[in-house]
Amino acid sequence: MKIIRKYKIAIGLIVGFLLTSCTATQYTKMEDGFILDFKQNSSKEAKKIRIQVLGEELIHVSATSELMFPKDSSLIIVPEIPTVPFTIDEVADTIVLTTSKLKVLVSKENGGVKFKDTDGNLILAEKAGGGKTFTPIEVDGTSGFTTRQIFDSPKDEAFYGLGQHQADEFNYKGKSEELYQYNTKVSVPFIVSNKNYGLLWDSYSLSRFGDSRPYEQLNAIFKLYDKNGEEGSLTGTYTSSDKDVQTLVRKEPTIFFEDIKSIKNLPQGFPLKNAEIFYEGDIEANETGVYKFILYYAGYMKVYMNNELIVPERWRTAWNPNSFKYTLNLEAGKRVPLRIEWKPDGGTSYCGLRVRKPQPSDEKNNQVWWSEMDKKMDYYFMHGNSMDEVIKGYRTLTGKSQIMPKWAMGYWQSRERYNTQDEILGVLKEFRERKIPIDNIVLDWNHWEEDQWGSHEFDKKRFPDPKGMVDSIHAMNGKMMISIWPKFYQNTEHFKEFDEKGWMYQQAIKDSIRDWVGPGYIGSFYDPYSTGARKLFWEQIYEHYYPLNIDAWWMDASEPNVRDCTDMDYRKSLQGPTALGSSTEFFNTYALMNAEAIYNGQREVETNKRVFLLTRSGFAGSQRYSTATWSGDIGTRWEDMKAQISAGLNFAVSGIPYWTMDIGGFCVEDRYVTAQLNFDNTGNENVDYKEWRELNTRWNQFGAFAPLYRAHGQFPFREPWEIAPKGHPAYASILYYTNLRYRLMPYIYTMAGKTYFDDYTIMRPLIMDFSKDKKVENIGDQFMFGPSIMVCPVYEYEERNRSVYFPEGANWYNFYTGAEIKGGQKLNVDAPYDRIPLYVREGSIIPIGPDIEYTDEKLADTIVLYVYKGQNGSFTLYEDEGVNYNYEKGNFSNIPITYNNNENTLTIGQRTGEFKGMLKNRKFVIKTVSKENPNAFNYKAEGQTVAYNGELITIQLN
Incomplete structure (x- = not known):
């Protein structure tokens, strides 16, 4: 995979050269667009504007205040874009570039850019005069510009994306966010508007959205x-x-x-x-x-x-x-x-x-982008008929999201931390004995000897047989993920290997920074901006970890977090200079480069085993490296749980579909620790322990519907039986939703396939599917899990009901009772301790698989199809081998299923495609839900049963 994309712009591509008569502006046609030159009134203004056509609705805008554009490069734009037909015309004082679906208008007077559809309707416009500002900056002997771009934004616009932040904000209209990477904060400079366009700001430095000023x-x-x-x-x-x-x-x-x-x-x-x-x-x-x-x-x-x-x-x-x-x-x-x-x-x-203080009028309520250091100004505009199409444009530019291995869709158990080999094996064994579904168990940091961080070797006293440990996990039908850091103690051989090549950040060594382990040890982080350093990082992992047959990689502290709680200037010193330049310029992309090291490394040595990376930070393009991101070391409070809903939704809209969190929160209040210890001594459920159990119950109810379902945290432990004993409502509820997650596996894995083939988004804010309903624009505490299931988490202690809005455009069914609810209204609904409010959109078809304890336990030879009547519906069941990249070669199958509401028929279409191990014959049990027959969800549903051999069949429903 290429890291830096170079646009082919040469003098030989010039088609024409025109001068306007009324100004000093001139423009030059190119094979993929044009460049305008301006006579500046100020050195802070743009001297050149470049428009490049990357697709019918994909436009790259560049600007510089210098005489020449610097050599074009990007860490995030990777594919070669095919040539798209377009025309260029002069209309009065405007250059108009037209594709089959878009018009780009650029003022010859000031370079202001507007985007319109082919009917002339305005989509997005830069601020009058262009809205661009360039302020020279020099860092570490390298020159650049602090840039600012302002776009006009109408009152009814809404913005989503920007990565994952913790202030519990959803719609960013009229709000602002500082974009940098830190533990619990993942910044992605991409927004999607309710006007069905997206804007990707191609800058890697400290940036701001919505307000260019610091606090x-x-x-x-x-x-x-x-x-x-x-x-x-x-x-x-x-x-x-x-x-x-x-x-x-x-x-x-x-x-x-x-x-x-x-x-x-x-x-x-x-x-x-x-x-x-x-x-x-x-x-x-x-x-x-x-x-x-x-x-x-x-x-x-x-x-x-x-x-x-x-x-x-x-x-x-x-x-x-x-x-x-x-x-x-x-x-x-x-x-x-x-x-x-x-x-x-x-x-x-x-x-x-x-x-x-109050924002200046030119920025107030507008779309504002500011970055500390760039070589030039770069942004990408993408448009579509829906947010899904906009995100498809984003992934066209930054790379496809890979299909995660099927086991990753199951339940993950983790803690900080399993201290011994016996401990981690004992926990997985207990899951199996209790018949609680699980696929992945995680070994966190400090499995090495205390003073050997970065050695990639196990402490032999605590982990005497690492290969045997991994083999035992596999023998129990589990997978194992291990924590790897870009951090190396100074005394390790791996540090020395990097250091002799100049690939270790030196500031932490110069300042003798000691970490929090034991007496404190000195170390630093490697520089992944060097191609050689990335290769060496993988080689070290390959030599020490890979022979153990470990299944997945947990890339912790990838912001990079060299030291906690430092001021911004010192953070830059600790993570640079990089091989590409100043850490001021390349401040936010460490996790992207680090992920590339592992993804490309594994695919080179084992081309057909799916890579899985979990990283604490991310950036635009992370999805192409088979990367999921989690929300970091969040707190164990109800407000922290609530903040994860809006954080996860905005991260999903940022174009990276796989996100997860520490269910229960990572950092624990002392009162919960004390409650657990006292409970162990007395057996009494005091008020704090009672709240702890309810918090974890509600968090699991929500987490079961995140793209990845994963529990992790500090003590108290997060295994279900550690939260509450069998027979307790907390234990029963957690098991209910874990089992439901596994029964929904045909539905969930189909969505995983859609993230690759259709650029789909699994965890969906309501605005994605109900964009015509203005009431959903600020709802950040409900979401769609795929096309059919609306999830309404409960995030307040002892709440037994909550307000739910049912979007217009569909009626809804209560998942648990089958009762119909009219769309377009807000209701206060029941939310008992053991259940989260769930609703299914009419017209939905939901496939339910067999009772399993791990994802590949058995093939889904019988699938229950729940059909929710009221509208026509469709669902295409996707299947493949689950663990390899044969899907990239066309080895997968699709079974189209459609419901005709007027004719009351269900058609299971002809299967297309095939793959090794494909189930050629199966049974479908069809269960209908309607206003007249409000059937509750039931695993043992009885209904019309049909045999299916891959050929089209139409069923007249009862």
Whole structure:
């Protein structure tokens, strides 16, 4: 797979050369588009605009403020795009490029670009004047530009995508997001609009969407008053439950203790452990308008403004803080009380509150892109009749999503961590003895000797027979994924191999940074921007891990996270310079390059075994490397669970279909740990343990309908029997949804096939399938799991009902009862402890497979087809060998199934295609659900039974 795409633009391709009569603008035709040259009024303006046609509805726009475009290259645009016919015309002061489906209009006066459909309807327009700004920047002796692009955005527009973030925001219209990689934060510079277009911003540096400005300190925006009314600062009061620690009061001009550098501004010598801290006083704005705040917190935090609770209590572990955003309308000259209540998490903790003043009119509510360092400005526009078509355009540019191995669609069990060989084997054995379905068990970090991170060798005392361990997992019909990091201790041979070639980042070594293991060890991360380094990384893995027949690779800390909680400038120092240039320029693409190393490496040595990568970070194009992403080390709170719904949906719209999370959350509140320990000692289910069990129950109910179903976290353990004993409703519910996941395997694996063949998205915000219903544009807590099942997670403690919106355009059936619900209404529905609200869209056909404990236990020789009447429906059952790449060669089958609502017939069409091991004969049991016959979902459904041998058959339904 090519990493850098080079456009073929040469003087020999010039077809014509024209000068306008009224300006100094000239344009040059090319084989794939044209270039416009401008006389600049300012060095910050564009001097050249280039339009390239990559498809009927795919356009590449480039701009530079220099005399020549730099050599074209991209880390994310990989395929060679076929030539597409187009025409170029001059209409007054505009150059009009026309394809069969699109018009691109560029002003000869200022280079402003507009996109219209062939009927002349405006789709997207750059801000009047072009909206482009170039500001020179130089880093590490390399010159570039800080770029900004503004597009007009109508009031009724909505934006989705940008990767996965934790502020629980869904529709980004009128909002903003800083795009960088960090634990729990995965930035993908791609948005999809409800206007059925997408925009891919081709920049790898720190970027911003929606607002080009950084957040500022409180004292830079407001007049501050302490709690006594004295101007200049807030009041900080530091108290402790330790009787030997005296209360401390001091002035606080800022609330900024967000990293290992700024945390030193906290009172030196005052212990944060057992502390309670209050920041209070008044703020006064000098401008009326909307102010946008960002709260940074570790430990427990609340925020009151104007004597109202603006931010209810939030928590995050000390070493992995989180951000939360909120807005407030403020009046110029009016003092507003502010109070922050903070209980730090242990001896080290972080907090901060920063703000943006009202946004300038040229950016407000528009589509804004800003990047710290680029060689030029690049973006890609794609259009279609639906969001699916837009995402198809994105994958045309950045690469197909591979079909994951079928076993990956099953249940995964993990914990931080299985400490011994006996432990991991014992857990899998217990799954099998309890007949709980599972496919994959995971070995997390630190399976090596304590001081040998990066050696890829097992600690022989704890893992005496690694090959035997993996063989035993396979003998129990399981798969194993292992944690590999791009991190190497300085004393390992692997570090030395990289270092002698100049492929290790040096800043952490120079600064003698010690990690958190044992006494702390010095190491650093390798540089995957070097082709040789990527090959060496794979060679080391191949030599040490691959002979064990491990099934999948867990690529942790791939942001890269060289050190937790550092300021942005130091983070750049720790992860560069790269082989391609400054880490400022290549700040966000580490995970992409790292994934390429493993994907290409494995496909070269074993061409027909599906690669599976799980990575904590990602970027545009990650999907082409058979990569899934999980949401990082999130917290174990209800608000964290809720945030994963919108995070997962926006990640899905970002074009990368495989996403998962730590079910139950990774970082655990002390109260849950204490509750577990006390329960072990007493057997009593105290209030905290009761909540822990319900949290995990609700999270599993949601997680069963994520693209990948995976439990992981710190103690308490996440195996079902560790959460609750057999007979407890938590245990029963988790098993119900695990079994349901496996019974839905024909449906789920068909969606996996569609991600490759149809560029499909598995986890779907309602806006994807009900775009005509304006009410779904801001619904980020319900989603479609494939074409048929609407999932409505419950994310509040002791809630036994929730509000559900049923989109227009279809009626719906209650999954559990079969009762019909009219579309286009909001209802408060039941949500008992053991069940998540699930609904099926009328016209759906859902295939239900056999009772299995792992995905390849048996072939689906009998499939129950649930047919939900009310509209015509269709479903094409996809099957292949499940573990290899023969599908790329055409070795797969499709069985089309259609329902005719007027004729009340179901047609199972002729099977197309074949593959080794294909089941040629099977039975279909047809179960119908209708308003008149509201049949509940039942594994043992009885209905019309038909034998199928691959030939078309039509059934008149009862």
